[in-house]
Amino acid sequence: MSTPTTYPVMESFATVQGEGAHTGTPSWFIRLGGCDVGCVWCDVKESWDPNAHPRQTVEDMVADALDSGRHVVVVTGGEPAMYDLSPLTAALKAAGLRTHIETSGAHPLTGDWDWVTLSPKKFKACLPEVYPLAHELKVVVFHRSDLEWAAGHAEHVAAECERFLQPEWDKREENTPLILGWIGQRPGWRISLQTHKYIGIP
Numbered sequence: 001m002s003t004p005t006t007y008p009v010m011e012s013f014a015t016v017q018g019e020g021a022h023t024g025t026p027s028w029f030i031r032l033g034g035c036d037v038g039c040v041w042c043d044v045k046e047s048w049d050p051n052a053h054p055r056q057t058v059e060d061m062v063a064d065a066l067d068s069g070r071h072v073v074v075v076t077g078g079e080p081a082m083y084d085l086s087p088l089t090a091a092l093k094a095a096g097l098r099t100h101i102e103t104s105g106a107h108p109l110t111g112d113w114d115w116v117t118l119s120p121k122k123f124k125a126c127l128p129e130v131y132p133l134a135h136e137l138k139v140v141v142f143h144r145s146d147l148e149w150a151a152g153h154a155e156h157v158a159a160e161c162e163r164f165l166q167p168e169w170d171k172r173e174e175n176t177p178l179i180l181g182w183i184g185q186r187p188g189w190r191i192s193l194q195t196h197k198y199i200g201i202p
């Protein structure tokens with residue numbers, strides 16, 4: 001008998017997607033442990049060490065997702081693309097679930113995804129091969145210079161890729177007006193707010 005595929009799972013929970021094009025969509029989130037990107041403002045630094053999180057079998061992960069009643073499964077991290085995600089997405093799709101991922105693009109992307117959120121980070125470069133796979137580009141704005149940095153990434157994604165700027169949570173008061181001014185002059189860009197944080201859900 002083959003060994004079941006397992007992943008380090010930091011947490012999994014039912015919530016509502018708070019960011020980007022699918023804002024407001026009830027979703028089951030799976031946060032995989034492990035990240036080597038190292039963003040200074042990371043709000044889930046406890047995810048970085050993959051050995052700090054118990055491994056779960058794909059079968060258990062799918063069963064939990066089905067139990068949640070959600071039809072959309074968002075795989076996030078950490079940096080989930082550090083792993084071969086093909087077994088996970090194959091099992092989720094076989095169960096009739098939609099597969100979404102949030103990745104920095106710093107690792108080759110594996111798996112079968114209905115929606116790819118690419119959120120490149122300054123701390124580890126996005127691989128060129130990941131840009132064309134993105135359905136949405138979501139750049140977190142920590143500093144004013146991140147606005148033009150985001151525009152540079154937009155040159156590499158597909159024409160139909162949706163583009164979002166999202167104020168880093170602790171900088172939202174100063175950066176939200178900056179973003180609003182910037183997108184007002186650049187058709188095709190939208191603001192993404194972390195609406196789950198505004199309404200106090202995970």
Ligand code: SF4
Pocket residue numbers: 035036037038039041042043044045047077078079104121
């Ligand atoms: S890629 Fe995500 S999890 Fe990793 S350090 Fe950056 S914000 Fe944190």
